[in-house]
Amino acid sequence: MLTRQRSALLLPLTGFLLVFFVAPLVWLLSLAVREAEVPRALPRTLSVLQTWQPGQALPPSLFPGFAQDLAEARAASTLADAARRLNYEVNGVRSTLMRAAREVSSAPADTAFNQVFFASVDPALASPEFFAAVQRAHGPFSAYYLLAAFDLARNAKGEIEHASEANRIYIDVLMRTLGISASVTVLCLLLGFPVALLLTQVTEKTADWLMILVLLPFWTSLLVRTAAWVVVLQKEGMVNSLLMRLGLIAEPLTLIYNRTGVLIAMTHVLLPFMILPLYSVLKGIPPHYMRAAASLGAPPVTAFFRVYLPMAAPAIVAGSLMVFILAMGYYITPALVGGGSDQMLSYFVATYTTDTGNWGLASALGLMMLVTTIALYALAHKLSGGRALSMG
Amino acid sequence: MKPWKLLYWFLCACVLVFLLAPIAAIIPLSFSSGSFLTYPLPGLSLRWYEEVLGGGKWLTALGNSLYVGAIATFVSVILGTLASLGLMRHKAWWSEMLKLVVLSPMIVPVILIAVASYFFLAPLSLTSTYSGLIIAHTVIAVPFVVVPVITALEILDPNLARAAAACGATPGVTFMRVTLPGIMPAMASGALFAFAASFDDVVIALLIAGPDQRTLPREMFSGLRDSMTPALTAVATIMIVFSTTLFLLMQVLQRRSRKNSQIVR
Numbered sequence: 127m128l129t130r131q132r133s134a135l136l137l138p139l140t141g142f143l144l145v146f147f148v149a150p151l152v153w154l155l156s157l158a159v160r161e162a163e164v165p166r167a168l169p170r171t172l173s174v175l176q177t178w179q180p181g182q183a184l185p186p187s188l189f190p191g192f193a194q195d196l197a198e199a200r201a202a203s204t205l206a207d208a209a210r211r212l213n214y215e216v217n218g219v220r221s222t223l224m225r226a227a228r229e230v231s232s233a234p235a236d237t238a239f240n241q242v243f244f245a246s247v248d249p250a251l252a253s254p255e256f257f258a259a260v261q262r263a264h265g266p267f268s269a270y271y272l273l274a275a276f277d278l279a280r281n282a283k284g285e286i287e288h289a290s291e292a293n294r295i296y297i298d299v300l301m302r303t304l305g306i307s308a309s310v311t312v313l314c315l316l317l318g319f320p321v322a323l324l325l326t327q328v329t330e331k332t333a334d335w336l337m338i339l340v341l342l343p344f345w346t347s348l349l350v351r352t353a354a355w356v357v358v359l360q361k362e363g364m365v366n367s368l369l370m371r372l373g374l375i376a377e378p379l380t381l382i383y384n385r386t387g388v389l390i391a392m393t394h395v396l397l398p399f400m401i402l403p404l405y406s407v408l409k410g411i412p413p414h415y416m417r418a419a420a421s422l423g424a425p426p427v428t429a430f431f432r433v434y435l436p437m438a439a440p441a442i443v444a445g446s447l448m449v450f451i452l453a454m455g456y457y458i459t460p461a462l463v464g465g466g467s468d469q470m471l472s473y474f475v476a477t478y479t480t481d482t483g484n485w486g487l488a489s490a491l492g493l494m495m496l497v498t499t500i501a502l503y504a505l506a507h508k509l510s511g512g513r514a515l516s517m518g
Numbered sequence: 519m520k521p522w523k524l525l526y527w528f529l530c531a532c533v534l535v536f537l538l539a540p541i542a543a544i545i546p547l548s549f550s551s552g553s554f555l556t557y558p559l560p561g562l563s564l565r566w567y568e569e570v571l572g573g574g575k576w577l578t579a580l581g582n583s584l585y586v587g588a589i590a591t592f593v594s595v596i597l598g599t600l601a602s603l604g605l606m607r608h609k610a611w612w613s614e615m616l617k618l619v620v621l622s623p624m625i626v627p628v629i630l631i632a633v634a635s636y637f638f639l640a641p642l643s644l645t646s647t648y649s650g651l652i653i654a655h656t657v658i659a660v661p662f663v664v665v666p667v668i669t670a671l672e673i674l675d676p677n678l679a680r681a682a683a684a685c686g687a688t689p690g691v692t693f694m695r696v697t698l699p700g701i702m703p704a705m706a707s708g709a710l711f712a713f714a715a716s717f718d719d720v721v722i723a724l725l726i727a728g729p730d731q732r733t734l735p736r737e738m739f740s741g742l743r744d745s746m747t748p749a750l751t752a753v754a755t756i757m758i759v760f761s762t763t764l765f766l767l768m769q770v771l772q773r774r775s776r777k778n779s780q781i782v783r
Contacts (some may be wrong), residue, residue: 140616142597146656157710338769341543347735358539488633497626
């Protein structure tokens with residue numbers, strides 16, 4: 127086919143995806159390293175701070191410009207964003223800055239805006255620690271959010287150290303996300319492998335029927351399946367009433383709105399994603415290899431571990447990586463059947479986008495997620511010989 | 519039969535029960551005459567279906583889901599099929615790159631697609647509009663069209679098109695009478711997958727849809743956050759019927775295309 131014809135065919139989708147997928151994603155991820163709020167609101171302050179080193183005394187020429195910046199940024203309503211940004215590093219400075227701007231705007235014309243004036247508004251605003259934070263946010267780029275996503279921060283001297291206790295939650299969230307994803311992957315493998323193996327051992331017709339049983343939940347909406355687990359696992363739910371009738375438990379167990387609920391529901395949702403790729407590879411392993419092993423005197427267990435498993439290994443690894451990748455991005459299921467301490471990275475990305483408006487951190491956490499996903503996917507792709515994306 | 523084999527079958531049966539039982543358990547509850555979500559049912563009634571289908575938010579949400587899903591599917595099939603025709607049997611580095619970009623919405627965590635779309639569509643005043651939701655759904659739906667259509671195009675015997683040309687067919691006629699019928703089943707199954715991707719989405723709807731565009735899963739999400747009610751089990755049952763229909767259509771399509779490819783061979 128002609129190249130020109132080819133590009134004409136490709137153009138609509140390429141254009142569409144560049145505009146509505148690639149560009150927005152790149153823009154979102156760029157927020158992780160951009161510093162726009164403080165340079166926009168406090169240009170004069172930053173230009174004086176250029177020659178200042180943390181540890182030195184604050185130059186007196188700093189304060190008149192700072193006052194002017196505050197008044198103008200307040201009028202242009204760019205101050206709130208800058209104050210929020212600085213508040214991430216200097217706790218409580220947000221309201222102080224807003225108050226200082228009000229006082230500067232309403233001060234008599236002959237007021238001298240010096241260190242004493244700002245110290246009287248709030249000592250923090252005359253402190254080197256505050257201006258060191260302003261200086262670090264000078265933009266246009268900084269590693270602040272990326273460091274924050276790994277529970278790190280720069281101190282007043284500019285050295286990297288552990289973030290303050292209150293801000294030290296993201297490594298925990300990352301570990302939790304990886305931990306839940308790994309547990310779900312192991313559960314899916316343990317439950318999925320026997321079924322995939324069974325599918326290869328029965329007649330084609332039976333396999334077709336069994337396959338329908340696997341695919342039916344696969345096609346059922348995620349929300350329906352989550353709702354089903356809420357009904358089944360709740361305090362008065364079927365699992366609890368069954369266990370109580372059997373006399374196994376006296377009190378209903380808490381099976382939902384905690385980690386147990388998240389693991390059960392996520393395993394249920396992701397299990398078909400393990401069974402389908404496993405089956406597609408396992409059915410390609412010729413059965414006479416196992417017969418050959420048996421005829422050479424290997425007991426079934428030895429034959430399974432020495433002959434079958436090595437041939438199935440790439441599929442197991444690729445299927446597991448695929449389930450792991452999908453699990454890492456989960457948001458809805460933990461949000462509906464998990465408790466506060468079961469929320470994964472996606473939840474924080476969503477919350478920082480919509481509720482608190484900390485877009486930089488949302489972006490940095492998103493970048494963390496994306497990099498892990500891509501690395502794992504590349505591995506799965508390599509191990510499966512380029513078939514990791516094929517569907518059922 | 520050996521006992522270990524019996525145990526193995528039992529284990530597999532348990533896994534299948536685990537997959538299907540919770541979904542099956544929710545259906546009878548929707549016909550309950552009481553308002554508790556427990557067995558045994560106090561009696562049978564259709565009151566929850568009357569509540570759901572009697573108008574109000576659930577019908578609106580169902581309408582929104584179908585509307586957004588249908589347009590997103592239509593756009594995905596057009597864009598995806600054109601691109602597949604451009605990408606097939608082409609191994610240049612840039613077309614491999616492009617394939618990667620087209621397929622990447624399947625791998626990129628959906629929350630990132632949702633947040634990125636939100637930031638991008640907000641300045642264009644496209645959040646809380648149908649257009650915005652359809653655009654974002656098309657992004658996640660289009661790979662589901664490209665994957666099967668490219669595969670079908672690569673299986674299609676190139677000699678068929680050559681034979682058509684040798685018989686005097688113009689490229690346009692060849693496409694309409696030879697290529698298109700050959701990839702039609704793949705396009706249809708791609709369309710079903712694309713529709714399912716849109717119909718299933720909650721995350722994008724959470725961020726992009728306004729109060730007027732709330733889709734069925736979005737409305738279910740709020741319902742589940744609030745409290746589980748029998749009305750929700752009725753909605754869930756309706757959705758199960760819906761997805762089962764899609765699934766059966768898919769099975770029919772796949773059987774047919776399997777038969778087709780056997781004939782070609």
